[in-house]
Amino acid sequence: MKTILKSLAGNTLIFAIGNSVSILLTFIMVPFYTTVLSPADFGVSDILTTTTAMLVPVVSLNVFSAIFRFSLDDENHTEIFTNGLLISLIGVFFSIVLSGILTLLGINYSILVGIYLGITLLLNLFQNFTRGINRVKSFAISGIIGTLSNVLSNVFLMWVFKLGLNGYLYSLIISALITTIFLFLNNKLYIYISFQKKSWLNTKKLLRYSIPMIPNSFAWWLTNDANKLIILAFVGPSANGIFAIANKIPTMISTIFGMFSNAWQMTAVQEKDKSYTTDLYSLIFNLMFGGLLIISAVIVNLIQWFMGFYVSDKFYEAWKIVPILLMTSFFSNMSAFFGTTYLVSKKTKGLFTTTIWGTIINITLSFILVPLIGINGAAISGAIGFFIVSFLRLKQTSEWIKIQIEWKLQGILISGYLILTIIEYINFSLIFTKVIIVIIMMIFLLRYIKQIQKRERSVG
Template identity: 55%
Template sequence: MKKLFHKLAGDTLIFAIGNGATLLISFFMVPIYTRILSTSAFGVSDLINTTVNMLLPVVSLNIFNAVFRWALDIENNKNEVFSNGSVLTGIGFIISVISGTIIYFLGIQYWWTVGFYLGIILTLNHFQNFARGMNFVRLYAMSGVVISIVNVISNVILMIIYNFGLNGYLLSLGISNFCGVIFLFFSGKFWRFWDKNLVSKSIIKEMLAYSMPMIPNSFTWWMTNDISRLIILAFVGPSGNGLFAIANKIPSLLSTGFTLFQNAWQISAVETSKYRSVSKIYSITFNITLNLLLLGSGVMLSIIKLFMHYYVSSSFFKAWEFVPILLLTAVFSNVSAFLGTTYLVAKKTKGLFTTTVWGTIINLGLSFALIPVLGVHGAGISGAVGFLVVSILRLKQTAKWINIRIKWGTTSLMMLGYASLASIVYLNDNLIFVKVIILVLMIAVLSIYLKSVKNISNSIY
């Protein structure tokens, strides 16, 4: 048990070192973006990223998820996994570039960016997931560092020196991710794993049988997570979408931190599934993750107004109002993603789709009902409710093979603490002493649970 958690902590640290650079650099570039780009331009850039995320699972057939899972299994031929995954990735790359170029010449602005950026992201995901599956965690992490450094340099050159504005921002995304692809290919010597003789229709079919059921899940996940941006665009306008995008930068810190852990957990979860005490291990990990997310959200919320005052230009300051509910949305989104790992480990990916559909239906319905009335606040509320429903459904569904028990006493107290902080921020943010007391109490509650976990974990083998 201790060995498992030590490995999980070690892998998480490595991912944090690499991807943490990406997080910090992209996060602290926002003040530059908000001073160069208007709220409308920033909203357009956010929609382009959203569009690429939407198309990614469709064009790639989600093959990179199969590459990761197949590469994890010791008995699988790694050259076979890489070669078959590369064929489908290459086809997706060609389709995305050609389609984007054609649509652009038909008069739809920025689609050349979508086409090329999508093709690059397809390849990057393939290489990164193969690296993770091979347990090349340091290589995977360093690719994030390379992407971040190149992104900053290209942003400075294209946006500050040459003042290319939105076009400079978009070019920087493509250039930096392309450099990540080149780094992985040569540093990982991935050409060693390519063998055209190992390309097999039967292997491709087997991998697609795993990955394709995740396509509708990924698409509906996008709808649950990002469709509100398009509804905001329709009812509020590009400026509202720009504010929403900036407000989401704060919860994205939380989500990125979770993703660092999730990348490591997906590797450890396969090993964990072999333990007799798998349900206890999952329960402990789940409860620690959930309550750390709530504590992290509380810390961010307590300083949000002060932080936004220095973080963004005055035209974006209003975005702080949307952060409290968006942080809660991020918590539920991350919880549902954690539960989604159990489907991947068990190779029961069809269940991912059914649960996500319900979240999407609820999010869509609430978005259309609330955004016209409440504006951007409506998007946050609909997202939080949608992901909460997905989490509940997945918790019940996965209980068939892994019974995760929630520590309701600890979680309820942490939720109460967060709700109290949110109320103070909205009603009287000057109650600094009260906010400190609440945070100290939340830390105490979590510490008590961690102490009990230490005693339990000593008896698990």
């Protein structure tokens, strides 16, 4: 078990090193965006990027997910990559053509979004294949390159040339293109291209895995981002800009979890069907989510003070939504953890059936709550939606992996977080009380770790 945990920690560290620059620079850029863009423009930019993210799995038939999973098992990488590339190139063609038609119809930003979407299809393919052939260092470096190029082009186009929202979109295209070229050349992906290897049987195998995940990806977008469209409709673009800023910190937590998730997916595939698989899943779940709750608790303690200097005055009120959005992030990450079980077992149909219930509940609640309480309603709806997905996935995946959740530990940590949130809203100056609560939460998690260590020594 220790060897497995060391390998998992090592891969996580590699992803963390590669993404640390990305996280830091993205974090630093938020004050820049809130200075050069109005809340309305920032809200529109967020809608455009999230819509693109929604379209990626649809236009590409989500083939990049199959490329990653099958590359871990299958040695015939040339056949896998070639057939995945052909599917992606067809997606690129349709995205460019469709965006051109929408531009002729007068839809703003269509051609820029279409170009960005096309490049992103290839970027996702290259990233997932790179991970699948265990080139994790190259994958991590590509994140640094993409972020640096995005930041530099942002400053150049938005600050120097004052291109505003157009400059923001140009920067996304430039950074995605540079990262795609780097991955292609650095990993010599051209050696995996052989059109003699194109195979309808292989393509069908990839699509049988990936196509059931398309509705899941679309439903996932509805659960995660449709609230922004509802805010836009009922409250307006400025409110959506506030919501987008408030979501930056929870999104960063999810990004950090994503580093672990990338490494965990590889470990989960390698260690499937072992006698200790259940114990491994249980240990990782309780440690990871106990840690996430404590990190979220610390953020809640600091959020009002932090927002006071992090963003301009017109965005300060965003702090009020952060505690709720942190819960949304927590349950989102939890459901993603359970989702790995479907990927390992290659039973991807179950992903959609669980997500759709969360989507229905989220959208229904959003339509009810957003008109009543504004953007807080969207935050609450998202948290409840992801909680439902997490619960259903835990129940469904118990057929393959019976994760032993430490309910007492997680219950205490969630209770501590909720108490901190209430204090923050009522009287955030009770600093000593909030610190004591965080310390108590940490003690309970450390106690669990010691129990695990004691159990390992007794077994050994």
